[in-house]
Amino acid sequence: MSPAWVRAEDPSAVGAVRRRAVELAEQAGFDATRIGQTAVAVSEAVSNLVKHAVEGVVLVRPHPEAPATVELVAVDKGPGMADVARALRDGYSTSGTLGIGMGAIARIASGYDVHSVPGTGTVLVMHFTADDTPGPPLRASGLTRPIGDEVSCGDGFAIARNGESTTVLLCDGLGHGHIAAVAAQTAVELFEQVLEQEPVSILEHLHRGLNRTRGGAVAVARVRPGAVTFAGLGNVSGWVADAEGRQGMVSLPGIAGHQGRTLRQFEYQVPSYATVVLHSDGLTDRWAPGSVPGLFARTPAVIAATLLREAGSRRDDACVVTVRPGDGGN
DSSP states (O other), rough: OOOOOOOOOTHHHHHHHHHHHHHHHTTTTTHHHHHHHHHHHHHHHHHHHHHOSSSSSEEEEETTTEEEEEEEEEOOOOOOOOOHHHHTTTTTTOOOOOOOOHHHHHHHSSSEEEEETTTEEHHHHHHHEEETOOOOSEEEEEEESSSSSSOSEEEEEEEETTTEEEEEEEEESSSSSSHHHHHHHHHHHHHOOOOTTOHHHHHHHHHHHHSSSEEEEEEEEEEETTTEEEEEESSSSEEETTTEEEEEEEOOOOBTTTESSSSSOOOEOOOOEEEEEEEEEBOOTOOOGGTTTTTSSSHOOOHHHHHHHBBBBBBBOOEEEOOOOSSSSO
């Protein structure tokens, strides 16, 4: 089952999200002090959503790059903030989503990123680690959201890192609900069996293994400094995007597990300032990098959450994965 988004519509959301954050912190081995700090920061962030946001939603989960890290993603559609730096100062209050307590949240979190546009909304992503635990590399992120009020999401993703390269999977299971979710989860399990192979070989392995499921659209991308190798089958979108525009990547027609011509992989250049974006057809292709000023200077998690807000459909399962090429270091 996919981690659940919580609507920040009334004060009960604060307690629900705090309890989930505490549960994850305990599972990750945080000590009592760090668990308490995490609970305070999460409560403050969600409380501000309840008080000030328009259509605020929040997600708490193990971080996709580091499962022993607790991540919170908060998204709203307004009112936004004109001066994020000012909102980060202690004692500053605003009618925007993150006014009260934002300075304290920033100090407690092991890391955070914020993007806000007045009249459009705010995305806040923050993560918490045990005091002596290194944080995630912040090279990749992924988010799913089920159709309507469905519990199971038929879209899924996986992220694997090996040295300077990051390999990601996105699967859009055919249809919706539990059966589609089984296909997506099977794709993740198959992906984890063959991580060392080339993307086209991974895709071939998934194509064979998904024949016992409903199948779906699948893409595999290996991102490394300067380039991405991409192999897709079905209606999955792949892009190399930056603040100035985007370049599409080729996914071949078919249904993984059932229909597919000879599979291929393609190479594309990825400048150090660019982001590789994969998404299912639960996001429209009509998003444009320039439509949200400053977005592609943010972390992959904030980019993913903003694209889900701006381009995601409530009439379909949705998934978006974002990857930065890194610099060849750690």
